Amino acid sequence: MAKPAKSERQAKIDAIRSKQQNAERRRGLMIVGVCAVVALLIVGAAAFQPIKNWWDTRQFRALELSEIGAPASSCQETETKEATGNAEHVDTSQQVEYDEAPPAFGPHWNEFGVAPAPFSKKFYTTGDRPELESLVHNLEHGYTVLWYDETIAEDGEAMDAIRGIADKFEGTDNLRSKFIAVPWTAEDGDSFPDGQHVAFSHWSVGGDGDPNSGQQGVWQYCSDPSGEALEAFMEEYPYTDSPEPNAM
Structure with a gap:
């Protein structure tokens, strides 16, 4: 059992x-x-x-650059200032304090893959934006940089317009596409002028084509993103009007 x-x-x-x-x-x-x-x-x-x-941003694909965003009247007249810093390279461990908001010229970094920022990328946010010292090197090479402040960064429609603008410069086979859109934050420096939330900047040789004389920083401030104003700005100050236009 x-x-x-x-x-x-x-x-x-x-x-x-x-x-x-x-x-x-x-x-x-x-x-x-x-x-x-x-x-x-x-x-x-x-x-x-x-x-x-x-x-x-699909709404912008069928539009011309000049049709995206606000009219050119939303922008102020261009401003210029004598430029310095051509070929003045500093180590990537060194931060540069730029007097202008945003910079259009000055000492800058020079390191392959870091400065200048790559030609292939046209739009950045605060999460991936290159350092100012890298972007100033892009300016030396003839780029136009569109800077947008925190007011624009918080405006979905305005950001869509900037992405739509940046999409018009896609590709790496045309030097006329030397364009970058990047954020400008309080940590970077002073605010833009009152009521202005977008800025274009360019490093010009001053119109005579001689990189050793007459260099200028050029700015245009806008209350809103304007493809029309940007197109006119880049026609007035093309990539060829820069200290090192043939460099990427």
């Missing part, structure tokens, strides 16, 4: 163990499932913003 009792106890033990193993398997599957969902959410979140940006 002892053997059947022992067999019954063993059967109960085996049943308990089987139940525990099944529960462990379910927990394991649940953990795997949760991890998979989290991974999908992370991937989805990473993909969401680029897809949203693409969707939001």
Whole structure:
């Protein structure tokens, strides 16, 4: 009679163990499932913003640059100032304090892959913007830089317009596409003039084509992004009007 009792106890033990193993398997599957969902959410979140940006800027694809954003009347007259700093390179460990907001010239970094910023990328946010010292090197090479302040950064429609403008300069096969749109923050320096939230800057050789004389920094401030004003600005101050126009 002892053997059947022992067999019954063993059967109960085996049943308990089987139940525990099944529960462990379910927990394991649940953990795997949760991890998979989290991974999908992370991937989805990473993909969401680029897809949203693409969707939001689709309205500008059929438009000319001059048709995007506010009219040119939203911008002030251009300003100039004698420029210095041509070929004045400082180590990338050194920060430069620029007097102007934003800079149009000055000492700058010179390191392959860092300064100047790459020709292939036309639009930046605060999360990926190059340092000012890199961007000033771009200016020396003939780029026009569109700077937008924190007011614009918080305005979805204005940001869509800037992305739409930047899209017009896509590609690396035409030096006329030397354009970058970047944020200007309180940490960078002074605010733009009252009521102005966008600025164009360019490093000019002064119109005589001689990089050794008459160099100027050029600015134009706008209350809103204006493709019309930008187009006129870049026609007046093309990439060829710069200390090093043939460098990328």
